[in-house]
Amino acid sequence: MTWTSLAAIEPPIALGPLDGRYRGAVAGLVDHLSEPALNRMRLHVEVEWFIHLCEQDAVPGVRALTDDEKALLRAIPADFGADGIAEHAEIEKVTVHDVKAVEYYIKRRIEGTSLEPLSELVHFACTSEDINNLSYALMVKGAVEDVWLPAASSLVGQVADLARAAKAVPMLSRTHGQTATPTTLGKEFAVLAHRLGRQLRRVSSQEYLGKINGATGTFGAHTAAVPGTDWIEVSRTFVEGLGLTWNPLTTQIESHDWQAELYADVARFGRILHNLATDVWTYVSLGYFAQATTKGSIGSSAMPHKINPIRFENAEANLEISAALLDTLGATLVTSRLQRDLTDSSSQRNIGPAFGHSLLAIDNVRRGLGTLSVNEAALAADLDSSWEVLAEPIQSAMRAAAIAGVPGMENPYERLKELTRGHAIDAAAIQAFVGGLELPGETKERLAALTPGGYVGLAETLVDRFLA
Known part of the structure; x- marks a missing residue:
């Protein structure tokens, strides 16, 4: 039998579920953690470094930029859309180097303008990792603060609201699965909200580190080219001006320790949320919660009476995938052979899927909780027996x-x-x-x-x- 090639269909069919079936739940991360988002952020870092060098009078022959010139530079990442993505890809086919393609992309944009005489300030004294580490830090910071934290915080608020609403609803406890001292349904959800909230506070206080100090962290190229500039201070003010925490001591790469710290906290949040999902699943099976249905929905293809707690089951699966990815990232990124290897390059391209599966799980739990209503009669009957x-x-x-x-x-x-x-x-x-x-x-x-x-x-x- 000959099958039609799905790989040949245009527009391309997504290989993974996050870009296919579940795109709607995770679309907010595309602006932060996709490959085009990485190249846009590289453009941003490069043009801000150009501007910073001029403002700091760091290189002989530079001059103060006009407001129009700064606007021209900053429009390069701001206008990076479908056409820019395609153009960068064409340049990269020749350079076979994504960061060098970014450099050439910028130089094309300033060719024929008043900035052309200063074009060698683009990527001045930089190694690729100077641009990449800052780009990833800004990308992850944006993804966490603008997308993941708001969704996670809304979920925790939803759990807290359920806790308050059911704080006086008595419930039979089950320790080791056996009948045990009664509690209230609300108190048990308060425990989960308290645990999740503590992890959110840790994530909210996360530092995002960055460096710009050359090929082995010594400012070697900087001082060889312009020995009279205080390059340490230029580096510090630039990184902090981007809204990041400056890391003064690195090899060629920023050490990524902050990423391991963040991913451990996000994974731990997910594991607590997994605990919530399994508990709710059990409460549903005990009849403590009734699930609302939507018109036309199917619970089981064979058994018409069923309403399966699929939101919580889907959340469990996605939390497990997310935790596995986050754990791997945290374990991998803290090690780099001697002064540099490229293990982190491939690893960091999976930050998006790691957060995507977490965000999808959060969406599933939020939607699942929205279908629940407390069956106080079932709770009371359980207690009375x-x-x-x-x-x-x-x-x-x-x-x-x-x-x-x-x-x-x-x-x-x-x-x-x-x-x-x-x-x-x-x-x-x-x-x-x-x-x-x-x-x-x-x-x-x-x-x-x-x-x-x-x-x-x-x-x-x-x-x-x-x-x-």
Whole structure:
């Protein structure tokens, strides 16, 4: 059988799901982490270095630029669109070097203008990594601050809102999957919101480092060409002027330690979110949440009654892929043989997919949470069939009474174990046991009135007090 070649179809069919099926959820990252975004940022760094050299009077023969000349230079990255992408690609076919193609692209733009006599300021004293490290730092910073953090923060806010709304809804806990001390649904989501929020604060405070110091970090070419300039200060002010943290000590490459730090935090956020997804999936299976449907949607191709929690399952898969990529990036980027190797060049081109799968997971969880409604009747029924959980507060009250000298309180744990373990326990059995104790009146009344749904401790207070 002869198959039609899908590879020949125009426009090209995406190989990966992020540029195909899920494009809508991750499109915001294209402006920051795509290959054209990298070349646009390289153009930005190159023209800003050109302007900075003039402003610092760093090279003999330079002059102050006019406002129009600065605008001309800055328009080069600003106007880098489809035609510019194609032109850069044609130049790169000849240079077989992407950064050199950027240099030539800029020189084409200033040819025949008042800037042409200064054209050798483009890429002056730079190695490719001087441009690349700054470009990646700016790209990742923009992607995190403009796209990923707003989406992640909105998700955490959604989880926090659910926690507040359900803070007083009692729920049976399950430790080790077994019936355990009740809590509230809201308190459990407050725990997740608190954990996720802590990681967001770490990501928000991330430093993005950059360097511009030549082929081996010594300013060798700079000082050979112009020994009288304070190149260390020129480097510092340039990097900081881009909004980055200056790294003064590097080999040919900026060491990428900041990237490893950031990716570890983003991956950890994802692992906590994965925990949320698996918990919600379990709550749905227990009937604690009902899922809203949209008209025409299909839950199962074979079983018409089903509404599958697919948003949370999809999130799990994408979080696992994202974490794997982020872990690999963090492990790989902190090592470079001697003064330079190119392992980071290929690795960093996968920053986009790493954040893309994370962003897609965030979108899935947000959409999944939006379909949920709390089934308080199912929660209450579960609690009402689990009166054995009151063994804990009763034996604790007996312990306190024994310490206070009340007679007849011996072996409280063992007595409650005998009453509850392996036996079906209902309200009558618990109340009969409490009724047979010679407890002080107030304590006895309090325990007699206690129900599984009322045994939630300070759960509601914890949500009010500690959920930011």
